[in-house]
Amino acid sequence: MRGLRRWWDDTAGGLPATFWYLWSGLLINRAGAFALLFLSLYLTAARDAPPSLAGLVVGAYGIGGAAGTLLGGVLADRWGRRATLLAAHLAAAGLMAALAFSTHLAVIAVLATLVGVAHSMPSPAFVAAIVDVVPEARRSRAFNLQFWAFNLGMAVASLLAGILAEASFTALFLVDAGATLAAAVVIALKVPETLTRRPALTPRAAAGRRPGLHTALTDRTFLVFVGLTFLLAVLTMQTSTIMPLAMREDGLRPSAYGLVVALGGALIVAGQLFVPRLIEPYRKSNVLAVSTGLMALGFGALTVADGLPLYLGAAVVWTVGQMLAAPPNAQINADLAPPRLRARYQSVFYLTFPAASFVAPALGGLSLEHLGERHWLVVGALGLLAAAGHLLAGPRRERRVAALRAAAAEPVRSAR
Template sequence: MRSNLNGLPGTYWYLWTGMLVNKVGGFGILFLSLYLVNTRGLDPTAAGAVVGLNGLGGAVGVLAGGVLADRWGRRRTLLACHAAASALMFTLAFVSWLPAIAVISCLLGAAQTMAGPAMVAAIVDVVPEHDRTRAFNLQFWAFNLGTAAAALLAGLLAEASFTLLFVVDGAATFATFLVFLLRVPETLPPRAATAGTALPPPGRRGLHTALTDRFFLPFVGLTLLLAVLSSQTSTILPLAMKADGLGPSAYGALMAFAGGLIVAGQLFVPRLIGTRSKAVVLATANALLAVGFTLVAFADAVPLYVVAAVIWTIGSMAAAPPNAEIIAELSPADLRGRYQGVFYLTFPLAGFIAPALGGVGLQRLGDRHWLICGVLGVLAAAGHLLTGRARERRAAELRAVRAGDGTPARAGRLSG
């Protein structure tokens, strides 16, 4: 594929642009819990349950997205899910019946998460392996640039009208659909080109392969703990700030600050983590999230929330590039969508667990809820240190097989 800016392929930059546009306007779910409490009169537990349905739908959508990305194609999957998400968000803007809102929340989760596996699989398809760290870092940078802009804009829109907030979100999603429709080709590799990378026998290859990969699944489980922590910022944190007398604009400003910190610092992350072990980097990242969310237990004003946000944001910045690289290293080329689907399953599951249990935890435990979050971060950090060495050996073996350096006997041993 033709390369342009900074040597990365043109298709990558259109994918990057589409994601940025979508994230700038992607704040509907971010403020759904506040909408349900402030406008619909639900208590935090009920609001958490409705928002949790978004995560439940996302769990189905992300697996479907992974399978469709491999079978149907990356481009078709991206177009279908963005068209559906746009229509659903426009509908949410004008629906007031609570059961309908709950159903839309669930369907939105499915439509929005279908995009993740296809997006990352397409990036892996078009970006050479030596450039993937930079590509994933730029992707995470754009994600957070969009999130920062979205949080700041959404805080102002939520003060004025939740209807307008949902309409703008739907329009941004439709704009992303147009970028992909007009500028992104299909990137799915031909099956013949990927046949040589088959590590289980071809008859057993499919979603089952990713779900039974004994090196990949512990990594997915540890990522789920990280995702549950990260999801606190979009589900439970606004309710905690509301309990401290801080309004939507304060929460929006805090999220914009955290996103701005990532925008300013993310481009330096590859240099900082360099050639360090991915397991050590991920353990450090989870430990920082643990400290940041523990501090929320003691925060009751914006300055203290800012200190906590700085710490957990540094952890998030450190975790993103190695997470993306590990999936690319462990997944066969013709199963990239499925491996991405299983990995991305952690985020909708976290989107269900965090609000469903977090709403109850915040209501019944108060600030002790954040101490429990700290314990989860410490457990995730320890898990990466315990499993990282075996995972990195596996990745090195798979690189040798892909490069043609592994003998047939060795490849057969890996497939077991």
């Protein structure tokens, strides 16, 4: 019993109440965010759209997501985290309700684009708010819990989506809207504004160029880290884009693909809470190098996979890599951002995911078509490249983080 209590303290102890309300809002949001999982099926089955048009509408959602990520970052630093979260959740709930009753394909396409904007806006604000309220020493466990909640919510969403889609597509969109509205209520009632307003700039500082989104886009140390995260995201996207095609070529049924994906989700839900204690003694750059190396090994092993057991074994390897990578990746991203620009930095960081969702299928499909099973050797090489990049870039990142901490502490020392 004492050992269990110690594990709980190491995993989730010492986190403020505001974090747990943010965590609850994220979990509710993810558990209810299932309508878009079936958007292409809805368009083809219920609205008689050809597959090509359905693909364009789903792609429009992704374009909206990229725009929403940047917009959410800017607004979270200007309006505040709470205001941005509320605006995004309320807008998403209204748009999903409108989708439930829309019949014209052009209107559905516009609504899908706007839903993409609204769905992506909260991500930078969520992470910035967590950094605002969680002490630095406990951020790794906070980000680990965030990653766990995200995956738990998606697992619940996948289960509910299939049930609701068979009953009614209208119900699918309306329940999604209701869950989003419920998350907004939690935020409205329990989450205070976490953004600390900074003193006005001095006349001399105001005369220069004010820091903004361009600061993140020209920060070389940060952009190297974003580039390495993009490579990691390209590897992760293989499971939902190229792997199903490879499994079909190996003569495996869709149910086999579902089993591989379900195994990864089950491992994350069951094991993610044990990760912080496991990686705590090690440098973040080393953990990311090992985790990315494991992902490279897992996907590279698909070169020789021709049956379900090998796919399942490879999935265990790359999922462990994903689990190890999540906390340090999020914490480094938070550590590299100046306090005044936290959400803007988050928005640039989160652009890696829509970018990877485009690059992975676009180039991966060509690679699989022309290289066959050797495609997985290319994917493995990308993972090893990212692992080496983390080892090389780690010392410079650590010096940058130390400098930011010293700069943040300077006003405190001066005030004494």
